[in-house]
C-alpha cells in the first residue's frame with residue numbers, strides 16, 4: 001500500500017486517525033509508518049515498498065542502526081533543550097514527551113535497548129548530567145556546551161569568585177576590627193591595676209626613693225646639676241596623681257620639705273660658688289680688655 005503524499009487529504013485523514021500513542025510493534029521505522037493494528041502491520045510488511053526498504057537495510061544493518069541512533073539522539077536532545085533547557089527532569093517522564101511526536105525515531109530501531117541505557121550513555125558522553133532520582137528513576141539534565149553558554153558560565157564563576165573575595169576581605173576587616181577592640185580592652189584592663197597600685201602608694205614611694213639617691217650626688221657635683229635636681233623636685237609633686245589617699249599625701253609632704261631644705265642648701269652653695277666662678281671670668285675679661293686697649297694705643301701711635 002503506497003504511502004499517502006504529504007498534504008493530500010488521505011495523508012491528513014491517516015494523521016487524524018493516528019491519534020494518541022500507538023503500539024510500538026506496529027510501527028515500521030524503516031518506512032517510518034505507524035500501523036493501527038496487527039492486520040495493518042502485516043499488510044505493510046508484505047508491501048513492495050517495505051520489502052525494497054528492508055532489502056536496503058539488510059545490506060548494511062549497522063549503518064541503518066547508527067543512522068537511527070544518531071537521529072534518535074538528535075531529536076531527543078533537541079526536544080530536551082527546547083522544552084526544558086538546563087532544568088533537571090525525570091528521564092522516563094521526558095521520554096513520554098518525546099514519543100508524543102508520532103514521527104519520532106523509535107528507540108527499538110536504535111542501538112540502545114532501554115531508556116536507562118540511553119540515558120547513561122548521555123551521561124557518559126557529558127551531554128547530560130544524569131543522576132539517581134529520589135523515587136529511583138534516572139534524572140536527566142541537559143548541559144549547555146555552546147560557546148555562549150561557556151562564556152556565560154565563565155562570567156558567572158568569575159563574578160562568584162569576586163563576590164567571595166569581597167566576602168573574605170570583609171570578614172577579615174571585621175576580624176581585624178574585633179582584634180583591635182580586644183587589644184584596646186586589654187590595654188584598658190592593664191591600666192586599671194596600675195591605678196590601683198598607685199592608690200596603694202607603693203609606686204610613689206619607690207619613685208621618691210630614686211630621687212633621694214640622686215639628690216646627694218647633685219649636692220656633691222656642680223651647681224648646674226643641683227639646679228636640675230631642683231627642677232625634678234619641683235616637678236615631682238605635680239606628677240603625683242590627684243585622686244590619691246590622704247595617707248599618701250601625708251607621706252609626700254615630709255619628703256617635699258626635705259627637698260625644699262636641700263634646695264635651700266644648694267642655693268646657699270650657689271651663692272658662695274657664683275662669685276668664685278665669676279672672678280676668673282672677670283679677670284680674663286680684664287686681661288683681654290687691657291690687651292685691646294694696648295692694641296688701640298699702638299694703632300693710634302701708628303696713625304700719629
Ligand SMILES: [Zn+2]
Nearest residue numbers: 028030031050
Ligand atoms: Zn515498512
